Amino acid sequence: MKNFVIGDIQGCYKGMRKLLKSANFNPKQDKLWAVGDLVARGAQSLETLQYLNDLGPSHFDTVLGNHDLHLIAMAYGISTPKPLDKLAPLINHSSFNQLIDWLCTKKLALNPTKNHFISHAGLYPAWSTKKALALSEEVSTALSGPKRAKFLKNMYGNNPTIWDDKLEGEERLRFVVNAFTRMRFLQGKELEFKTKCHPESAPKNLKPWFACPNSNLKKNKVLIFGHWASLMGETKTQSIIALDTGYVWDKTMTLYCIETSKYFSQQA
Ligand SMILES: [Mn+2]
Structure with missing residues (x-):
């Protein structure tokens, strides 16, 4: 049994299936973990959620990303579709409400092993992984x-x-949601939401969250996240694993095996 972690799928069902096949993912034995943003820009958000839900709780789990929360908010009439999203087939399907209820059971942070921590955007630098899970x-x-x-x-x-x-x-819940699902850069201790580029192109007063000192983070922890496609997997730290490599922007989808530390990649 192996644990695989997959980057942002964004409704790109075919790419996801190809990527899982290339890694010999066995849905009856292995477990797939996702960093969130399962839906939105790709054409097959419905098929993606159905496949992942059908894997069952022993073989699949995910954290929620900003696009997943946006979908849930849409189901409650609190939010409206974004121009680039292709969510209509999912929203109009008879299983939509059931899939929303399923998504609402998912967490913002998970620990697939004692040392591995997964969230969509990352770990806010003032938090230990234990505090983040709480x-x-x-x-x-x-x-x-x-x-x-x-x-x-x-x-x-x-x-x-x-x-x-x-x-x-x-206010407390809003901060926690923003830190787990929208964070990229900080200015001091402050979350900054506008800048989405690669750190080398960012204003000098902004630091990526993973470059900010975290005195509460234990040395043996491996942090796995998605959300930040312009990083293209680059964090300069082996124990900080960025899995969104921009499949929806014609780049690649990335899968990481925890047991072997091996990466797999699918070209868009
Ligand atoms: Mn995201």
Whole structure:
């Protein structure tokens, strides 16, 4: 049994299946973990979710990305489709509500092994992985319970931009969602949401989250994330693994095997 982690799929079902085949992924034995953004820009978001759901909980798990949360918010009429999204076949399908309920059981952070940590955008530099997992649970409580619609309504917005343990209620949950699903750069301790480019092209006062010192991060931890296609897998740190390599931008989809540390790649 092997654990594989796949980068942003974005509804690119065929590319995903080719990539899994090239790695000899065995859906009856192995487990697939996803870094989120399962849906949106590709043409087959419906087929993607159906396939992943059909793998079953012993063979698949995912963290939620910003596009997954956007889809959930759309199901509640809180958000509207983005111009480049191709979500209509999924939204109009009879299994849509069931797939939304399934997505709402998914977390913002997971630990496939004691030392591996997965989230969509990364780990906010003030948090240990243990704290991050606890904060992910706080959001899951809101997303999977009777207050789901209220949570989704308050989820959007850029503030607060700095974490404070004393944050409460909707502000606390909004920060946690933004850090786990939208973060790329920080200015000091502050989240900055506008800049999406490669760190070398970014303003000098901005640092990628993974280049900010984290005194709470244990040395043996491996952080795995997606979301940031312009990185093209480049973090300059072996224990920080960036898996979004821009398949929807005509680049590649990436799969990583935890046991062998091997990478697999599918060209768009
Ligand atoms: Mn994303």
